[in-house]
Amino acid sequence: MDFVFMLTRDDKTVTDCLDVLDVLDESGTGPTGTIGPISHIGFKDIGVDRGTLARLHRRIKDMGATSYLEVVSTTRDEALASVRSAVDLGVDRLMGGTWIEETLTLLAGTGIEYLPFAGDPHGHPTRLAGDPARIAADCRRAEAAGCAGVDLLAHRAADADPLALVRAARAATTGRLVVAGSITTPVQIAALAAAGVDAFTIGSAAFSGALRPDAGTLRSQLATAVRAAAAATP
Known part of the structure; x- marks a missing residue:
């Protein structure tokens, strides 16, 4: 299972995101580094200016x-503006948003893989409305439209057990299933892997120290996530 390190806190890119990448370089993210391999890194298009995003x-x-x-925008115009930012930057994968057809039109020919939200995200930080049946229906719709997978805010669920949503999503799609938001413990990571999740994201939990409360460095938090992902991978 892949660990996607999000350079975000409270659904915004951290203002010192470039310095955080320096920490990764100094600590080592290769197989022999002190953190371990972190080969998936993400961000939001809010929190820092466009020039910083480009450098990042x-x-x-x-x-x-x-x-x-x-x-993370919940209005159509703002969400599609984020899609255009993704195109301008040339990211590998775009996650989130619910305007599938319009997004795929904007992404046509770019090679960017799209994983929309399943369910009904609302508010900021985002909460997820929708029961397992709604999640499954959204996953089927995304796959039929040609999306690469779905982005599921399972642990921000307002109406259902998080793992029930994960299992519904996994049964409904053959695409890539990424669970994002409010993952704070290795136990959660192991449960997601057992339910068939392909990847999970962590941002705020690493920056706040929630993954390993007894440790004080970002390096320790990330190493905990990397080890949990490795332990959960068959």
């Missing part, structure tokens, strides 16, 4: 990582 994305690609932009 170049750095991520220079590190050899797969890049992600996650849409």
